[in-house]
Amino acid sequence: ATKVVVLEKGRIQQADTPENVYRRPANRFVASFVGAPTMNFISGKMLQDGSDIVFDSGAGQLPLVDVPTEARNLIGQPITLGARPEHLLFDDAGIASRVLLAEPTGPDQYVRLAVAGSEITARCGPEQVFRSGSDTRILIDGARMSLFDPQSGQALLQA
Template sequence: MQRVRLHEIAKRFGTTVVLEKIDLDIEPGEFLVLLGPSGCGKSTLLNIVAGLEEPSGGTLHFGDRDVTALEPDQRDIAMVFQSYALYPTMSVARNIGFGLKMRGLDRAGIEAKVADVARLLQIEHLLDRKPSQLSGGQQQRVAIGRALVREPQVFLLDEPLSNLDAKLRADMRVELKRLHERSRRTTLYVTHDQVEAMTLASRIVVMNKGRVQQCDRPELVYAKPANRFVAGFVGAPTMNFLEGELAAAGDLPGLRLGEAILPLPRLPAATARHMGRPLVLGLRPEHLALAPAPTDRAGTCRGQVLMTEPTGPDTYVLIRLAGREVTARMPPGVALSPGQMVDLRLDGAAASLFDSGDGQRLD
């Protein structure tokens, strides 16, 4: 296991800035996920760690060793790409052991290491097959096995599950998590899929336009996003955003939207200093709930159902609230119809407040 430290890593292509002074400290054995939209610079950053791209500035250390200028084969890393790049004429066993053979390891040593990795990935029964005889998930396991068999200090994965269908992706996420728990390799993983990031990461690095927007544990990235970009990118359906100002709603704090004031029960008392200030309120869909009974309207606001979307475990309900559209996550089978008026309770304790100008979180 190896600590990886990136200090002010920058990358430019001509006048185009791809990465701008990235600072990251990856703990030994950590599973760090780079998450962001296409073009945000996450794969470029991974390639710099791998030695496939040269940084325009900054330094990269593995432990106490400066590897900024070292070639990939001098860094003790292994990488799994989006494409599996298996040798089609070789068996699974030969694909996994090929790198060891090129390093001069004897046949008995190769066979022992291949057997260990195959057992870890549960592909012992596939060792004599060719890649064309494997499913996508099995090919992915072979590609991972080929990287693991080298026992690298740092394990790099670039969108490794993107070519799999939804069911296989879910299965492979579980396998990758189990694999990391057993091997404890320092891992840097790139994805644009927030579900992969939330389920796999010990910490998530959310990137946008070449900059780190937030680096934190998955639960904090979700519950306390650092800015409006993170809040909107992480979570499905996306967070609801309401632009207004904090005001009193009777005995409760609330959000003024034009002539209406939406009560926000349980809004933290510390937010009182933002009263009267233009801001953006963020609420996850699960933090909008139907009032327990039509007669219990204290601290509730009234909205009109526009559409329902049953998904099985949840029902998403699109509601017009004070002239804005919001999405609420409700239990399966909830009986609501378009045009119906409902009383909602907004959970102020779970709300996020953002500056209406720069979009940064207000604490």
């Protein structure tokens, strides 16, 4: 299709190309409705840490890489961060995470992680080996994150 419409309770939430609905959801409902597994959501604030930007959930800080300039206007404000499983990066510079479950699916692998007080799902290739209970480190690709208003659910920044 060249255009899709996402409805919630009979109301149009977003009408756009399939790519834009997936990559730039208009709100948290659309972000959670499109994609499997769904987008990861973590509540907190973006903070400046020297020259770096981190996302502080209150239970831990997630390093963000390649944060767009317009997102810097939201530093210090309560937000909900949204990140697709494929936008989580396994990297030694990331935050400590605990592997809860690794699920190989052929060409991909879904890894359920406990990080910063939340459970999130990452997608990676089958060449990486994860064991339940093991430790790893992750980053969030800030250039591909979505930021949502925690009250209305409307997108504040779309990847």
